[in-house]
Amino acid sequence: MPSPVRRRLLIGAGIVLLAALLTRVAWTEPTLSDGSNTILEGWDFAHGDVLLHGWILSDVSFYALEIPVAAFSAVALGGSSAAVHLTAGLVYTLVVACTLWCLRDRAPRWTLALAVLLVPLSDAVARKALISGVDHLGSSVFILLATLIVERLRDRWCAAWLLLLLLAVGEVSDGFVTYVGVCAVIGLCCWQMLAERRLAWDYPRFIAAALLSVPAARHLRSELRHLGAYAMSSPNTVISPRSEWMAHLRSTWFGLRVLLGFGQVGSGFARLCELALGWSLLVLIVLGGSRTLWHWRTSREPQRIAVLLVPGALLAYLLSEQSSIAGNAFDLAGMLPFCALLAAEAPPGRWAVGRGAVRFAAGAMTASAVVFAVAQPAAATDSSGLIARLRALHLSYGISDYGTASSTTVDSDLEVAVRAVVWNGGGFDVYGWETRTPWYSAATHDARFFVTSPGGTTPAEVESAFGRPAAMYRIDEYEVLVYSYNLLTRVEPSALPTG
Template sequence: MTEDESRRRRARWAWVGGLAALALVLFFVYLRLSRTYAATSDGADQALQGWDMLHGNWLLRGWTIADVTYYTTEVPEYAIIELFRGLRADDVHIAGAATYTLLVLAAGLLARGRSTGREGLIRFAVAAGIMIAPQFGNATHLLLSQPDHLGTSLPVLLVFLMLDRAPRRWYIPVAAGVALTWVVIGDRVALLTAVGPLAVVCAARVLFAMLRYRKSLASQWYELSLVAASVVSFAAAELAVRLIGALHGYKITPVASARIAMLQFLPHHVQATVGGIRNMYGADFIHISQNSLFGPQLGGLPLSVGVALAALHFVGLALAVWGFFRAFRYFFDPADLVSPVLATGIVINVAAYVPSVVSARIWDAREIVAVLPFGAVLAGRMVPSQLARLPRRAKQALAFVGVGVLACYLAGLGFGAAQS
């Protein structure tokens, strides 16, 4: 083995060891933070389904559940936890902490892409840093306390990670189609965040290559395969749900979430959407300053400090917004499929959410919670390439500011985890 190969192997093991250590620390911190909220009926519902599944009721016969079932996402996660711990209220907190820990790491790895060395570390740190400290309060409840659409974002990011790292082989679209089918069975929001965006971006690239460069359809087989995989995944998921019903499995109670709100309510929905995005990014200083959750002090933390920490989270939100807009510059770049898919996923998800009857309150932002990991990944993928063009002193100054902001995030995270 040459010295270069030995160095690369040590670097890989350092990454693996560092990720394992980070995952362990984050899990226990997020578990402590999740326990600041009591387990509710939503989490209990999924925990009982997992317990039933663990004891042989794989199709959940006898259950009548809502249109978002989490049958293939969080329910199996609960079953695995209960295999080792039994059925307890704390299973809800363990599942929430485990999901968010894995989501932070997946976002960092997807942001890193194929980059190595210092650039790869910066990309990872930007994406993970934006997500690392949920705002104490409603953001904790939204991200850590119960099964929700955030858990669906984890397998979606893993599919995108495969598309980003894997070679262009015939089996990659097949694997992506199978994985997307699995996710859509449990949560149809994946149609807006993964299936639809992937089909739109790939189809647009095929048309662009044919019209702009006069390329043949055969030369675009990979993108066409991903379009086909997206379409087939939706059809296969629908077929699977109907098959479960035919086999006397769980029954679904449809809800009216797909209805469009009246036009006069649209400004309020836009305001609630913006507030919800601020909240999930930890930048909801308005909600804190109104004392609507915690009174004049934020669980013992002076209100002014709580507002300052929330204002600092605007740094992460600003980076995510900047990365979102910049990602569209790579819409037809064959070297980067994931960035435009993530940006398109944000557009489709938010565009479907704002005019619907669901987007009436800040609490309803769970329907667009994929905006958080998607935006964090885009910030991580876009920032380092721009830093490389700056003078050395500017880089050093930005590094100093970034470390300071991250330290403040971690201080806020530590405070939240220390609460009762």
């Protein structure tokens, strides 16, 4: 068998194995409503509702990547929790594959890049931010591919058009591509023109393509809305007050530590190992970034864009209101592949022995972390007892808080539908975030129960809005209030967002 064919087969087998391992790692995380809603969106997408008519998504749509992957998972495994984990594993695999694709000399540098991408999965807090569902990590694929276009298709006449299309589609999917990715591409091209001290045609046309991608994305989104596609909540793009920046700096530092696997508080030998691994990864990233800056003329585009994007993403997060949320590292996940690209450049080429030792240590560290993550027990389904009891009571349609609603629906394989509502102080409104408005039509659906959980809506609030229930059941940590009429007749619709 020819060597190139054998190599491609080995790479294909490695990708399949990696997808299986990452899906198993995703299985260690409980099914959350965010990931469950993505599967429900994918289910509709796969069954003909490609535009997701009637859906109100969050301030990020994930329409161009994660929802099609979720559609594949829903077709393969149905609307189940297994599909949530498969989607998370496949998206993570795609991110890893695109990151390694950006590294031409495969085996030597892949080891360090894989360490940054996979070692954090040994930490429970990092797994929650990276692979518990669907978030900004997958959006890095658009920027990675854009980098490859700038590097490898520079002489092609279609390169700028491909860059424009790719960025526009990515921006429709996630604002991270707009606010971080587009700025990084423009910064890379401007810096490169200054470094080369010439005004060649290549970089100006890429700058023009990146700039034009922003109005192009808005036009594409407008056309989708005109065709009846999903609605979206408008993203919060307000810069936080200067008085909050120091607190946000601490939150940003914590988020970075979470992504690298040493964010949680603890003690003992396990904690020391996490600190050692996390600081080792951080040192590799800083060294790789420093070497990229020092050897800018001989560095490649993936490392150049990474050295611009990582600080840019951290700065954008620090100045935004997102960093006000304690323990939130989801919005930083998209920069992890670029941290991996920088880490791959850390060992100087002239240190042959030391470089080999570093890569051997990184390989052993990565293998140990993956084995540890895969060996973790699968997460128990908190609502399994609830679902079994609802089935026994022949209750198949109800309402609840957001955190319980769609996760229960998906955990039941769509047999028990629970829809999200929100307490408004005197009654309940449709929860206008990751939801579908036809679910709340009293003409087509009959909701006869309300599920409360600790920390959410109380039974007293439910009774004040809907009256005394016909029956009440205590099931594990849940209270189920059953009524003799359709609760949807007293749920107020939410205003349709214009985003």
